[in-house]
Amino acid sequence: MISPVPVFGQIPDDDIQHWVRTLNQQLPQVSFRSLNQLTSTEKQNVRFAVVANPTVDQLKSLPALEWVQSIWAGVEKLVDTFVDTDIQLTRLIDPQLSATMAECALTWCLYLNRDMHLYQQDQQQRVWQPRPYRAPEETTIGILGLGELGQRCALRLQQNGFRICSWSQSPRDNLPFRHFYGEQQLGEVLGQSDIILNLLPLTPATRGLLNKTTLKHCVKEARLINFGRGPTVSEPDLIAALDQGALEFAVLDVFDEEPLAPEHPFWTHPAVRVLPHVSAPTSRVSAAKIVAQNMTKMIEGKELPPFVDLKRGY
Ligand code: NDP
């Protein structure tokens, strides 16, 4: 019999309760509970936990913790907490999440490609100004980060006629589009992308990656979609690039500070669309199935789930 598995993190209590119920339905042989329902003796024996952006204090209250399953795909905060410990971390890899992200990427790429952002600006000025039609085949989308989400987005966008190029840490063979890799080739991908779609994880190497120096490689009036993490893009440098017309528009779902502060200039910038971190919300039902599979692997110990490389940071 394994000790109760706490579910906790910085999400509302109601959400925790929903997760607890869904996980208990998925895996009835395990007792999932919210952290505050565990006695102090039970906390001493906890080996496994399910978390959503937990605090360091919550994690420290579980001295025997060996493995954590996050219900989020991004792990930058957990990596910082776990890098000097023996705790293993599994992040959410869910085909449903990738499909949701690909749907959102397609939505916004079509929107930008058909100049809907410009027509919205025209409407505000009562300007009637048809623009020439541009087919997806005439537009190159540069995808930064070709992981679980980036690959799914690339295929969905390509199926829809867009030209794709991608950029990641390592070289790739046999892709149906051009791939670039490493710091030295970032300029090449930026230099041919009409729309840049950021799906990089936040690590020391990707923090501030899109800044006044690297953004200079962008084609004139390129549009940027940031669905990865806010700090990958320097906010002041992005605003400067938009103000100078070097970039035409930015669709931002992620920010340095979330929620975005009411006084933040992005809210009112005419060339920025603000989204409240909604491009790919976790589906509780599909994620709970994945958590249950990973938990079963951990309990049986025969085949382990994938662990995050804490040194690499993603
Ligand atoms: P993966 O870990 O599967 O993929 C990461 C990709 O980024 C890989 O291709 C990797 O390269 C590349 N990469 C990492 N570091 C570098 C670097 N320094 N230079 C170049 N490429 C790099 O992540 P996912 O696709 O699952 O998720 C990506 C991110 O999306 C998450 O970390 C999270 O921050 C964000 N996210 C946002 C959501 C939202 O709603 N806005 C929802 C879910 C996730 P390589 O392949 O060579 O290793």
Ligand code: OXD
């Ligand atoms: C995630 C996210 O990392 O929602 O899953 O950003």
